[in-house]
Amino acid sequence: MIQTAADGIKEVSPPLSDADVEALAAGDRVRITGTLYTARDAAHARLQPLVDAGRPLPIDVRGQIIYYTGPSPARPGHVVGSVGPTTGGRMDKFTPSLLALGLKGTIGKGARSPLVKDALARHKAVYFGAIGGAGAVLSGFVKKLEVVAYEDLGTEAIRRLEVAGFPVIVINDCRGGDLYQDGMKQYSREQS
């Protein structure tokens, strides 16, 4: 579900529909409230053979958002430690097949491959950026955390996060919009 708040920021709550995704454009500032699933390199490497074999995954990705992060350990009494995004590009190899299963969003930092951008358009999905290296600030938006799969992977386990107002920006929308390319074009002062 998506609503636009009084301050112009789009409020997003998974699960997301095709129409929700279509309402998001590169450069939009977004606050997410609800469930996010964490997964990075090692978890994706375990999900992929299941996807390839058509077997069920430990999480139902339909309509959901995966956050590429490996949090630092929580201090006693805290929900989570530092929890900023990792580089999304390392998951490029795995992303199109998860989008084909109905995953609607991913959160990371850094550029995605042309194949992923094509898959975002084909399956109506979106790539969000969170501020890399702002893990201490981002920890404040996580209200609950639970390991749901692959606990042996430590920081790379799949976790379910309940977040409130988690701040992201749309990097790649489902129409080919790309904040990184637009931003660089606007501010480049290189002599051509």
Added chain:
Amino acid sequence: MRTIHVSAITDAVKKLCMDANYELEPDVLRAFDRALATERSPAGKQVLEILKANAELAKTKKIPYCQDTGFVVCFVELGQDVHVEGGLLIDAINEGIRAGYTEGYLRASIVRSPFDRVNTGDNTPGVIHAELIPGGTLRIQIMAKGGGCENRSKFKMLTPAEGVEGVKAWVLECIRTAGPDACPPLIAGVGVGGTFEKAALLSKKALFRELGSPNPDPAADALEKELLERANRLGIGPQGYGGDTTALGIHVLTYPCHITSLPVAVTIECHAHRHKEAVL
């Protein structure tokens, strides 16, 4: 002859690891303020403000600045008049990393083998470079080196004919291709000369110089200033959202080289530039 017990080394490294992850050094914070004064992009300014708030929160709540608490890269300068007693220097450093990361709620990010990729669970071992120097002190510099930016570090063997213009083009190419992936605003450590491995080592060591300080070598200083100016014309900006602050600094270290070679290594460091040192 001066004697230093390994327990003093372990204690020092433990504290350096924890402090580095909770408290950005003042040189990085000053670089954020300099960038805020010149950045034209509203989104870029906002990112810089959030990074300042993040640094403040990390310090006061002792939450790591970034969840990637890094690979510990350690440069040790051991005075030739120092005798380390009670064990091995390298073991003492790794023990300090182990204690700092487990007791400090810092993330374990190291796998025991690049092939089987099983996490060691305590962020050991570090990457330790030791050098002998005159005198009776032991200097330990550590950096908690992020993996995302390290993945964008590169090396190129140029020919002498490509010269300094070739070096400039290569450094800028490294920054351009790092783009938004390496968490800009970034810092580039550049090692020029020596051999393949010497250039890479210099590119890491160069990062320890205070951001914003002049390079003591006037030729290298001029090169740094030109490269920084040109890097910040690329338009990548904070987090790659577009802007004038793509790099906070470019630090160059050189070494004599073979008549045949012009090696250039570029270590890419993110804004989470966590470096600390202790002298025992």
